[in-house]
Amino acid sequence: MTQRSTSADFVTGFATGWPEQQPDLMILSLTTAKGVRDFAVNKDQALLIAETIRKTADALASPKS
Structure with a gap:
């Protein structure tokens, strides 16, 4: 994976009909x-x-206690 200098704070996806x-x-x-x-x-x-x-979520490890 490519090393990135900025990581996302959060991502949201939504269907809005935008553009009009x-x-x-x-x-x-x-x-x-x-x-x-x-x-x-x-x-x-x-x-x-x-x-x-x-697929990526399925491959994530379980959270550590």
Whole structure:
């Protein structure tokens, strides 16, 4: 994995119809120390992102006590 100098504070995904009259897009809003970046993704891209997140989450270790 690439080393990054900035990590995300949090990420939120939501379907808003934004830009106006485009309910076929999902907006992925990424908030970092450098500010907020919004990305518009179509259904195929959103499903690929979701699958990648699921696979990564499945591989995470259990929290330490």
